[in-house]
Amino acid sequence: MDLYNRLDKNNAAVLMVDHQTGLISGFVRDFGVDEYQQNVEAMVDIANYFKLPTVLSTSMESGPNGPLMSYISENLPNAPKIERPGEINAWDNPDFVKAVEDTQKKQLIISGVVTDVCVAFVALSAINAGYEVFVVAGASGSYEDKIARDALNRMTSAGVQVMSWFSVASELHRDWRNDVEGFGQLVQSHFPAYKNVVTSFNAKN
Known part of the structure; x- marks a missing residue:
């Protein structure tokens, strides 16, 4: 068994879960606002640069959770967006799972708010479904550093690979030339x- 399974731009999709303005304002405390926004925007630009199929999802968008970050909506206008009426784990929403399946990719690059809930639940569910899962820690936020670390450890123990946006971009690109x-x-x-x-x-x- 290979211990180093590299991201492949021909077999990867991006899942951006609940990057909503209300959730970010209320729950992201492990990063500064500017740093977090920069990391999320980097993931959007990576998806576009490598032409990766991308699935967006929101939770109760019409309520206090709010809309997606405008940078995501404006720069990924053609990405399917699954508006969940109530499911906390996006994987419990059949439309979300179908959108992921429709990408026909087996490697999933996931980020979201919050790390220990929206990200962890989807990542662990995707592992169970047979996907290779890569979580972008810097583009996922939580309300406490320790909670975020514990969630990342939980995911890692289940086989999720934790990465930064820069390591994701570098592994997809492979060679500067x-x-x-x-x-x-x-x-x-x-x-x-x-x-x-x-x-x-x-x-x-």
Whole structure:
């Protein structure tokens, strides 16, 4: 059995679960607002850059949980969005499961709010359903650092691979030479420190 199962851009789909403005405002405490938003936006741009099929879901969107982050809605306009009327675990919603199945991908890259509920429940359910699951910790938020760590440990114990958006992008891309400028722009857009490095390098040449 291989211990290193790499993400494959030809076999991966992105699931973004409950990145809703009300939930983010009320529950995301393990990241600063700007950092968290940057991480989520990076996942949106990764989905577009690699042309990954993406499934969105919201929970009781008309209530205090609120709508999806505008960046998601504006930049993934064609992604199916499953508006759950009440199911806490999105995997309990048949329309959500069908949308995932319709991607015909076996690797699922998941992020959401909150880490210990919306993300963990979907990730564990997908593992049970036979998928390879990769959770993006930085684009998933919770109300307490320890709660988030415990949830990530729970998922890891079940076979989920926990990654950052940068490791997801790098593993999908494999080789800078595949598109130096495009991949470089993707990284720069969400890594201000790297943008500074590139600016400094360009100034010398």
